[in-house]
Amino acid sequence: MTEVTVLYFATYREQAGVSTERMSVTGDRVNLGELMRKICLEHPNITSESNKIVAAVNEEYQDHDHILNNGDTVALIPPVSGGCQTY
């Protein structure tokens, strides 16, 4: 059993209808990809495929095979667009 805090921003926040929540995944060596699948099942309004979602664990981007620890903070990160309007 792995329990984490999940943060939603921008598009994901609006689609999930929540900005932060606690979430538990059964199992010992749960990876980021499994958590994303669970999130997409619980929030069917999230339009991205779970394997395409970029996420950060404890403020660092991680691949989906990254193993989660109890107490981690996981943030779903939509494509970023800071800076300015122009390319």
Add this chain to the structure above:
Amino acid sequence: MTEVTVLYFATYREQAGVSTERMSVTGDRVNLGELMRKICLEHPNITSESNKIVAAVNEEYQDHDHILNNGDTVALIPPVSGGCQTY
């Protein structure tokens, strides 16, 4: 007989010891090169060779074969260095 006003800036001003003067060159179709030779004879402290001096006539850079007119303003232009210190 061609009479012009001559302006000296920066290094040339200090070498000539004057910032502006009237100068006459005998002849009808006097070119800029001839004026530069005369200037260098009259101001022996100017260290540049006369044929290397860049000059502007009426605020426009000209080649040394440019023909002068009575009343022209001729400026001796040292290599410029506006902007900033760095390249």
Add this chain to the structure above:
Amino acid sequence: MLTERYRVRITEEKLNPSDATDFASSERHGATVVFHGVTRNHTDSRKVILLEYEAYIPMAVKKLEEIASEMCSKWDVRVAIDHRLGRVDIGEESLVVAVGSPHRQAAFEAADYSVDRIKQTVPIWKKEHFEGGEIWIGDVDGFRPLEQKSN
């Protein structure tokens, strides 16, 4: 010493470019290049009303610091990066990057580079409010979150 060569800020206040410029300057410097990212009244043919910025603040600060630190290690520069959040009206700055250097080429290159990098990794998003709707803008192609993980 290294930490004094840059500073980053994320704020809801109006940005102050001259403050960033002052931070980036030094008696050793001959050049400062200041980039202002400003809300524009259009995107392609859409008429923009305002932009609204949101960030994952602690991670955005961390990523901006990584970019500033990277600039200081690649070039002989001092760097101030300020990003605004919340509503940013037309003509107002969302981003100010000030880069000072002994040499102007380094200042230009580092400033240009910083704007590219900000679009690749910093978790800040904008919602464009235009005539007739609103949309979250994301640059899927530019987004390169994992490129720099080893930092």
Add this chain to the structure above:
Amino acid sequence: MLTERYRVRITEEKLNPSDATDFASSERHGATVVFHGVTRNHTDSRKVILLEYEAYIPMAVKKLEEIASEMCSKWDVRVAIDHRLGRVDIGEESLVVAVGSPHRQAAFEAADYSVDRIKQTVPIWKKEHFEGGEIWIGDVDGFRPLEQKSN
């Protein structure tokens, strides 16, 4: 209309970068790049005390206007160029170029280009006062007065 897209100034007063930035901005613009040329405390190993700028003012204004006009024809930009004359102390600006554009790449390119061009054709000179002497600085290699005569 063309003449309203740029303005140039030569002055003995301290330069005001935010005034130049304001001139270069527009509701159409997403980016402004501001270059500050600043007196530095050294040239190679010489300790610089101050710089002193002199110009052939009417011709310098004309050449700066040619450069600004050229920038506006090559890029979609608005341009303000301010050059200071007389004594410019360490840390003070001798040159401010503000370039606004809908697109940041144009603003960066045009700003960088302007500084190169200013060093090629504009009759402004500086005397460097350093510890132990003074010297007129001239960039013999960079000076390209006749390249653009046809303008």
